[in-house]
Amino acid sequence: MTYCVGLRLDRGLVFMSDTRTNAGVDNISTFRKMTSWEVPGERVITLLSAGNLATTQAVVSLLDERTKAPEERDPTILGAPSMFQVARQVSETLRDVIGRQAQAGQRADSTFNATLLVGGQIADAPPRMFMIYPEGNFIEAGEDTPWFQIGETKYGRPILVRGFDRAMSFEDAVKLLMVSFDSTLKANLSVGLPFDLQIIERDALVLGPRRRIAADDPYYHEISERWGAALREALDSLPDYSFET
Amino acid sequence: MTYCVGLRLDRGLVFMSDTRTNAGVDNISTFRKMTSWEVPGERVITLLSAGNLATTQAVVSLLDERTKAPEERDPTILGAPSMFQVARQVSETLRDVIGRQAQAGQRADSTFNATLLVGGQIADAPPRMFMIYPEGNFIEAGEDTPWFQIGETKYGRPILVRGFDRAMSFEDAVKLLMVSFDSTLKANLSVGLPFDLQIIERDALVLGPRRRIAADDPYYHEISERWGAALREALDSLPDYSFET
Numbered sequence: 001m002t003y004c005v006g007l008r009l010d011r012g013l014v015f016m017s018d019t020r021t022n023a024g025v026d027n028i029s030t031f032r033k034m035t036s037w038e039v040p041g042e043r044v045i046t047l048l049s050a051g052n053l054a055t056t057q058a059v060v061s062l063l064d065e066r067t068k069a070p071e072e073r074d075p076t077i078l079g080a081p082s083m084f085q086v087a088r089q090v091s092e093t094l095r096d097v098i099g100r101q102a103q104a105g106q107r108a109d110s111t112f113n114a115t116l117l118v119g120g121q122i123a124d125a126p127p128r129m130f131m132i133y134p135e136g137n138f139i140e141a142g143e144d145t146p147w148f149q150i151g152e153t154k155y156g157r158p159i160l161v162r163g164f165d166r167a168m169s170f171e172d173a174v175k176l177l178m179v180s181f182d183s184t185l186k187a188n189l190s191v192g193l194p195f196d197l198q199i200i201e202r203d204a205l206v207l208g209p210r211r212r213i214a215a216d217d218p219y220y221h222e223i224s225e226r227w228g229a230a231l232r233e234a235l236d237s238l239p240d241y242s243f244e245t
Numbered sequence: 246m247t248y249c250v251g252l253r254l255d256r257g258l259v260f261m262s263d264t265r266t267n268a269g270v271d272n273i274s275t276f277r278k279m280t281s282w283e284v285p286g287e288r289v290i291t292l293l294s295a296g297n298l299a300t301t302q303a304v305v306s307l308l309d310e311r312t313k314a315p316e317e318r319d320p321t322i323l324g325a326p327s328m329f330q331v332a333r334q335v336s337e338t339l340r341d342v343i344g345r346q347a348q349a350g351q352r353a354d355s356t357f358n359a360t361l362l363v364g365g366q367i368a369d370a371p372p373r374m375f376m377i378y379p380e381g382n383f384i385e386a387g388e389d390t391p392w393f394q395i396g397e398t399k400y401g402r403p404i405l406v407r408g409f410d411r412a413m414s415f416e417d418a419v420k421l422l423m424v425s426f427d428s429t430l431k432a433n434l435s436v437g438l439p440f441d442l443q444i445i446e447r448d449a450l451v452l453g454p455r456r457r458i459a460a461d462d463p464y465y466h467e468i469s470e471r472w473g474a475a476l477r478e479a480l481d482s483l484p485d486y487s488f489e490t
Contacts, residue, residue, distance in 0.1 A: 174486040
């Protein structure tokens with residue numbers, strides 16, 4: 001499993017992903033699930049992936065190759081005129097990879113599945129973010145739902161529902177994501193440190209801060225330790241139940 | 246879907262369940278998923294159920310009939326010498342009901358499945374609580390894991406992980422459960438009000454307070470409204486992230 005979140009804030013995009021991959025609980029590894037591309041001054045793109053690792057690595061490799069080899073540059077996400085067209089290229093690549101596995105006589109289609117988040121900004125257009133399904137179709141984060149999760153989404157969802165504010169600072173967004181990831185980590189062995197963090201600042205058109213939150217990251221551990229106490233204080237602050245009423 | 250929780254506190258047991266059943270999102274109904282039995286001064290038992298409604302209703306009806314019809318009183322959960330034997334009877338009844346459906350030529354075995362929580366106290370023995378799987382085996386809540394969830398468990402789990410304390414009062418336990426249920430309700434249409442609440446006070450050997458939390462319950466709505474603000478304050482109280490470090 002995996003846990004990845006993309007937030008569309010007023011001031012830009014924030015992406016966070018874990019790095020754990022597993023085939024059973026006795027076979028776990030660490031792989032980056034976040035890839036970014038940039039043409040400074042012109043476009044920035046970040047991709048997060050959840051699902052079958054062979055599938056997601058093939059998708060990223062194909063997308064990446066086409067940005068580099070001149071003879072294969074068409075279509076390339078670095079040439080797409082809009083983020084919508086980027087999402088289309090990514091979704092077609094995903095569908096092709098899954099389809100090729102399935103056609104090769106492999107039966108377990110579902111295990112080749114993957115879900116992707118792709119977001120970024122191209123030139124004057126505003127930042128946009130899309131969630132791409134294994135079927136190759138996709139949806140865009142809008143005013144009403146300005147954030148997406150993929151992978152093991154349930155444990156970390158309640159705090160996002162309550163804590164997200166599109167006007168929040170990048171620092172507050174990272175804090176919120178740390179708590180959401182911590183809630184997931186506490187409940188599910190298939191999500192694990194380190195985490196990857198990528199900021200895309202609106203209209204900067206260069207990649208913003210990028211961090212790897214390591215297993216011994218002091219900030220993460222401080223958040224994790226203090227969140228329990230903060231939650232209990234929050235509970236205490238609520239009115240008490242009475243069996244009399 | 247369903248959401249049910251059972252807590253084993255030092256001072257007794259607390260059970261809460263929702264009442265929504267659904268076959269698709271366009272066919273929802275309200276059914277009680279909590280059943281209690283008592284022999285005042287001798288034993289109290291509460292059962293929560295998640296899964297196929299026909300299965301769980303059949304299990305409850307069979308258990309209930311055997312407590313009433315003299316000629317079918319053996320075995321009955323009101324005659325079992327221990328909570329362990331109660332759990333055994335319940336699990337055998339569950340396995341029989343599921344097995345009968347499957348043998349009757351019905352194919353979709355998995356859809357007949359159900360998971361149960363049963364807890365209570367018999368005479369001098371301490372209160373005990375069990376989770377019963379569709380396969381008919383079961384586990385008991387112990388020192389390390391003194392609470393169980395069944396149904397749509399993930400959204401409401403993080404707050405239980407952080408907020409549970411076996412020494413807590415019944416009032417605080419109800420507050421905690423309200424928050425856990427609210428987090429689930431906010432995220433999943435298949436869990437819905439009203440909720441049922443049952444307290445089993447240690448060594449009372451009569452059923453404790455039992456409540457139905459209606460859709461317009463003022464306490465629940467106050468918790469639900471104030472929890473969002475309390476969570477944001479809890480987030481604010483955590484140290485801020487800095488991109489500089």
